[in-house]
Amino acid sequence: MVGKRVENIEEIRAYIKVRTTLNNSVKQIFTELGEVYGSDKVSYETVRRWRQKFLTGTESIKDAAKSGLPVTVSGKTNVSKVKEIIESDGRYTIRDIAKAVGISRVHFILKRILKVRKISARWIPHTLTDDQKKVRIQTAKRLLKMFPNFNQRQFANIVTGDETGVHYFEPVRKVGNKLWLTKHGRRPVVAKRTMSIKNVLYCIFLSCDVLAVQIPVPKGKRVTGRYYRDVVLKKLKKYQKRRPVSGFRHVRLLYDNAPSHTSELVKQFLKSEKVTVLPHPPYSPDLAPCDFFLFPKLKKFLSGRRYKSRQALGSVVSQCLRGYT
Secondary structure (H helix, E strand, O other): OOOOOOOOHHHHHHHHHHHHHOOOOHHHHHHHHHHHHOOOOOOHHHHHHHHHHHHOOOOOOOOOOOOOOOHHHHOHHHHHHHHHHHHHOOOOOHHHHHHHHOOOOHHHHHHHHOOOOOOOOOOOOOOOOHHHHHHHHHHHHHHHHHOOOOOHHHHHOEEEEEEEEEEOEEOOOHHHHOOOOOOOOOOOOOOOOOOOOOEEEEEEEEOOOOEEEEEEOOOOOOOOHHHHHHHHHHHHHHHHOOOHHHOHHHOEEEOOOOHHHHOHHHHHHHHHOOOEEOOOOOOOHHHOHHHHHHHHHHHHHHEOOEOOOHHHHHHHHHHHHHHOO
16 A cells, blocks of 8 residues: 555565566556555555666565664753753744754744744834833723723724825835746846835825725825824715714724824814723834734735826725725
């Protein structure tokens, strides 16, 4: 049987060797083995392979000695040492770990036994100071007090948003450029997007179940506190009026601390509308769903595509956003 080690395999190989010496064919040997040992003991391919070995001068009926390190190399002691090293500092390379432990089978231990993988850290624009870390913890505790348990209605009222620039041409993402090549294969080339490529600034807000606002900022305009109040928030207010159960005053806004978001004009407007703004610690884009979830998916969707007009770009952006909400 293929893939199964039989007890008398060496006896079967000896039989194949003898019949090969007598110049019997593979078919004849396979048929005879089936009559003596049973049809499930050895496969036709195995008979053919060993007959070929004996014809080319192989004398031994035993398996060739396996190369490589003994199984003891990946024993509990070495596994514990490797685990201790990566827990103390995850930046060690395989070469560093192998040198420290004194073995070369580190990759097997990491992948097969410890089941770990090495990934790049998420990029953030600022390294938090100790005080900023404390604010982040305090903010997280405040949010936990506001939402001690999951409530679908409460979470449906959370509206999160931000601004992002969408270019008329998005180059193919770096991960999409990787190819398997031979040693002498030619490296592919990809055009890099220049700073002069046109782009459209979008203000996008969404809730957990629907895209609420998608506003392309007019050419030459900047998102100031006044624009944010008079255009973005008022359009969001108009949208929320369609939801009588949860009007604008029931909205809980979640966005970062950009100047346009925290300007006095915006604060006064939201206070007059009795809208709750959820706290957001400084320099923490990983806590804003738009930054770590929506916008990367949008740019990936647009990668490798080129558009000639704002209308064409806007249509695709809208299609993509509605697919993720």
